[in-house]
Amino acid sequence: xxxTKVRVVEDALDANNTIARANRDDFDRHGVAVVNLxxxxxxxxxxxxxxxxxxxxxxxxxxxxDVAGSLDADRLSLLHVPVTQLNTxxxxxxxxxxxxxxxxxxxxxxxxxxxxxxxxxxxxxLVCPAEFRVGEDAxxxxxxxxxxxxxxxxxxxxxxxxELVLINKIDLIPxxxxxxxxxxxxxxxxxxxxxHMLVSARTGEGVDAFRDWLAEVPARVRAAA
Numbered sequence: 056x057x058x059t060k061v062r063v064v065e066d067a068l069d070a071n072n073t074i075a076r077a078n079r080d081d082f083d084r085h086g087v088a089v090v091n092l093x094x095x096x097x098x099x100x101x102x103x104x105x106x107x108x109x110x111x112x113x114x115x116x117x118x119x120x121d122v123a124g125s126l127d128a129d130r131l132s133l134l135h136v137p138v139t140q141l142n143t144x145x146x147x148x149x150x151x152x153x154x155x156x157x158x159x160x161x162x163x164x165x166x167x168x169x170x171x172x173x174x175x176x177x178x179x180x181l182v183c184p185a186e187f188r189v190g191e192d193a194x195x196x197x198x199x200x201x202x203x204x205x206x207x208x209x210x211x212x213x214x215x216x217x218e219l220v221l222i223n224k225i226d227l228i229p230x231x232x233x234x235x236x237x238x239x240x241x242x243x244x245x246x247x248x249x250x251h252m253l254v255s256a257r258t259g260e261g262v263d264a265f266r267d268w269l270a271e272v273p274a275r276v277r278a279a280a
Contacts (some may be wrong), residue, residue: 078190
């Protein structure tokens with residue numbers, strides 16, 4: 056029975072990876088670089104995007120993933136960037152993550168000829184999004200200091216899967232019993248050498264560096280092709 060369960064999981068991930076490669080081919084054909092932005096619920100992904108997309112030096116669009124509703128998409132659309140809503144509760148069983156097939160279903164609605172960078176804001180979850188490739192070129196993880204220092208140790212796959220980790224809400228550090236150095240040490244333990252940035256979506260501290268990082272993604276992808 057155990058082996059059967061493992062085989063089913065492997066088959067599902069293999070199928071997902073096949074669709075993810077098809078997504079990647081479509082994105083590459085249009086010259087669009089793709090970033091998968093992940094975090095726990097409430098870590099501040101949308102507010103960081105609001106800050107970073109404002110004044111971004113490349114043409115960007117957003118694929119907004121949520122179980123239901125369009126609250127985050129409505130906020131981002133005020134920046135006059137193309138935003139496409141993808142709800143997992145509408146035909147996908149209310150999944151707690153985006154997978155390659157869900158993203159593929161949204162590709163016809165994406166203005167790929169009009170953008171250089173697509174940011175996929177994944178559903179807030181510290182487990183499942185890390186397991187499913189969607190055709191992205193890079194992955195970013197947002198971790199709020201309010202979540203404590205232990206999250207890299209408790210959810211290592213999520214932190215290990217990302218090339219950039221944003222430590223958000225640093226403006227709250229004076230009001231918390233949190234040891235940021237320990238948090239960074241735990242990140243280093245599960246993902247040695249991972250790049251990190253200390254940011255505050257509320258005050259804007261550190262967001263310029265994140266905006267510059269995003270702006271460089273299309274050029275990095277072209278150089279690696």
